[in-house]
Amino acid sequence: MNQKKTLKENPEILLRAENLYYTYEGEDSPALNGLSLTIKRGKKIACMGSNGSGKTTFFLCCNGIHRPDSGTLYYNGKPFGYAKKELLSLRQKVGIVFQDPDRQLFAASVKQEISFGPLNLGCSEEETRRKVSAVLKELDITPCSHKPTYALSGGQKKLVSIADILIMEPEILILDEPAAALDPFYTETVYKIIDRITEQGITVMMATHDVNHAYLWADEILLFHEGRQLKQGTPDELFSDELLLKKTHLAQPMLLTIFHHLQSEGMISKKLRAPKNIEELKSYLSQHKDS
Amino acid sequence: MIMSDKLCYYSKLRYVNATEKFLFSVLTLTACILSRSIIIAFLVLAVTGILTVYKGKIPLSRYIKLMTVPIVFLFLGTLAIFVNVSETPLDAFAFPIGSYYITGSVQGLFHGIQLICTALASTSCLYFLSLNTPVTDILNVLRKLHVPALILELMLLIYRYIFVIIHLASDITVSQNSRLGNIRPSTAKKSFAAMVSSVFILSVRRSGELYDALEARCYNGTLQVLSEDYPVKISEILSIAAFEILLYLAVIVIRVSGGTL
Numbered sequence: 001m002n003q004k005k006t007l008k009e010n011p012e013i014l015l016r017a018e019n020l021y022y023t024y025e026g027e028d029s030p031a032l033n034g035l036s037l038t039i040k041r042g043k044k045i046a047c048m049g050s051n052g053s054g055k056t057t058f059f060l061c062c063n064g065i066h067r068p069d070s071g072t073l074y075y076n077g078k079p080f081g082y083a084k085k086e087l088l089s090l091r092q093k094v095g096i097v098f099q100d101p102d103r104q105l106f107a108a109s110v111k112q113e114i115s116f117g118p119l120n121l122g123c124s125e126e127e128t129r130r131k132v133s134a135v136l137k138e139l140d141i142t143p144c145s146h147k148p149t150y151a152l153s154g155g156q157k158k159l160v161s162i163a164d165i166l167i168m169e170p171e172i173l174i175l176d177e178p179a180a181a182l183d184p185f186y187t188e189t190v191y192k193i194i195d196r197i198t199e200q201g202i203t204v205m206m207a208t209h210d211v212n213h214a215y216l217w218a219d220e221i222l223l224f225h226e227g228r229q230l231k232q233g234t235p236d237e238l239f240s241d242e243l244l245l246k247k248t249h250l251a252q253p254m255l256l257t258i259f260h261h262l263q264s265e266g267m268i269s270k271k272l273r274a275p276k277n278i279e280e281l282k283s284y285l286s287q288h289k290d291s
Numbered sequence: 292m293i294m295s296d297k298l299c300y301y302s303k304l305r306y307v308n309a310t311e312k313f314l315f316s317v318l319t320l321t322a323c324i325l326s327r328s329i330i331i332a333f334l335v336l337a338v339t340g341i342l343t344v345y346k347g348k349i350p351l352s353r354y355i356k357l358m359t360v361p362i363v364f365l366f367l368g369t370l371a372i373f374v375n376v377s378e379t380p381l382d383a384f385a386f387p388i389g390s391y392y393i394t395g396s397v398q399g400l401f402h403g404i405q406l407i408c409t410a411l412a413s414t415s416c417l418y419f420l421s422l423n424t425p426v427t428d429i430l431n432v433l434r435k436l437h438v439p440a441l442i443l444e445l446m447l448l449i450y451r452y453i454f455v456i457i458h459l460a461s462d463i464t465v466s467q468n469s470r471l472g473n474i475r476p477s478t479a480k481k482s483f484a485a486m487v488s489s490v491f492i493l494s495v496r497r498s499g500e501l502y503d504a505l506e507a508r509c510y511n512g513t514l515q516v517l518s519e520d521y522p523v524k525i526s527e528i529l530s531i532a533a534f535e536i537l538l539y540l541a542v543i544v545i546r547v548s549g550g551t552l
């Protein structure tokens with residue numbers, strides 16, 4: 001009880017899930033099986049875990065599309081309400097970019113597609129127009145804004161699906177495997193956009209299978225396993241735990257493997273903490289050479 | 292379908308106000324149907340053809356190819372009008388078969404030709420609209436004309452999902468072909484059946500997922516989207532008005548004079 005109270009009052013926590021259970025209609029085994037986790041404001045969070053571990057299902061619970069069979073979600077310390085009005089304000093704050101743009105984009109033209117959200121939120125036509133051109137400019141997709149949606153490339157569709165959500169000014173942006181099926185150029189573009197979004201103070205949660213990117217990018221990693229959270233922690237904490245990696249079929253990020261190898265070979269000091277990026281590892285090596 | 296949809300995005304007439312184009316094509320179409328005149332039909336064919344090919348810069352070869360699609364249908368359809376089976380031979384031609392004749396009258400022949408010309412001209416009006424105007428713009432015009440929102444939303448979704456479903460179907464077909472699914476007529480039949488049923492199942496699932504995605508963006512029962520419109524140009528309005536007035540005058544003259552052409 002006491003602990004609950006302190007959690008509720010902790011202003012750092014944006015979203016909290018407590019003991020969620022969810023089973024899809026007609027399925028035997030639950031997709032969420034007692035999931036509990038906390039998401040802190042302003043952080044970059046990577047959700048990892050094998051296919052079918054419940055990431056997408058959890059995301060759809062975060063904005064009230066799925067209502068857990070039992071368990072509670074809290075947004076800003078308040079439990080989710082499922083009345084129409086509460087859902088609307090929740091969905092404005094919690095934006096989800098779906099994995100497959102073809103399952104998200106419904107409109108025939110790009111501008112119409114992006115205008116859907118703000119019009120639903122009651123913006124005037126003029127305001128919507130302004131917002132649409134602003135977001136098109138921000139994501140650098142103005143040139144394809146006059147094209148029909150189906151004629152866009154996969155990468156452009158992804159950017160449009162991000163614009164769809166960004167225009168609603170969410171407090172937390174959830175991206176479901178944003179790099180799936182993208183070429184390296186668009187993967188990089190999407191990652192850069194995500195970085196800019198984070199700089200604006202928006203909390204970003206992303207499902208990904210790319211361990212190297214998750215290691216470099218995330219402040220925190222949530223590890224899903226069979227509908228539950230196996231572990232929540234910083235990237236080096238999580239990726240240094242080899243048993244855990246084996247259990248969840250995750251590879252160790254290249255950078256960390258090299259770092260551990262250099263340590264065990266005595267090339268760098270055992271006391272150093274895991275490098276955040278390649279530059280840090282390089283500086284370790286040059287320090288070692290100097291000493 | 293996909294080809295004609297792509298073409299309109301490259302048309303030089305795309306940014307002409309959609310209501311103007313809509314009015315032009317509907318009024319001209321009505322004139323064709325009201326007059327049933329071969330002269331009017333040729334006039335309309337020429338005008339819409341010139342507008343689409345020279346003004347809209349739609350490639351002539353594409354345009355001709357598209358026009359041949361209805362021609363085949365029209366010939367087959369009108370065949371029934373001027374070919375009769377009867378016991379008495381008619382004036383145009385007659386082939387005896389037993390005690391019957393396969394025969395046709397001059398008037399029937401003329402009637403058929405008239406019908407083909409009128410129908411072709413009417414099709415060219417609709418081609419003018421659809422080759423120079425994106426579907427979304429046409430939907431906006433219909434919205435202004437107070438067509439019920441439900442019908443417009445259905446049209447929008449059908450239009451968008453035609454492409455998704457064609458894509459699904461072609462992906463499945465390619466994957467079947469690459470595993471020799473069409474090597475014999477019997478397997479081809481089976482593959483086709485499997486393709487159709489899985490496209491059906493996939494599209495049902497897609498519609499569920501689409502609904503989730505719409506809800507995630509605060510969908511409230513109506514698909515509100517921005518309408519894009521381009522300014523009305525007085526010069527265009529005047530030329531459309533002039534053309535239509537002349538056209539309808541011609542229609543009236545032909546009707547009143549009782550001319551058969």
Ligand SMILES: Nc1ncnc2c1ncn2[C@@H]1O[C@H](COP(=O)(O)OP(=O)(O)O)[C@@H](O)[C@H]1O
Nearest residue numbers: 024025027031050051052053054055056057058
């Ligand atoms: N629409 C659905 N209907 C039935 N079962 C589903 C549906 N979506 C997901 N599942 C099941 O729920 C479980 C969790 O899936 P999901 O949340 O999509 O995992 P992830 O996103 O981590 O790959 C899986 O076992 C999956 O088969």
Ligand SMILES: [Mg+2]
Nearest residue numbers: 055056099176
């Ligand atoms: Mg998923």
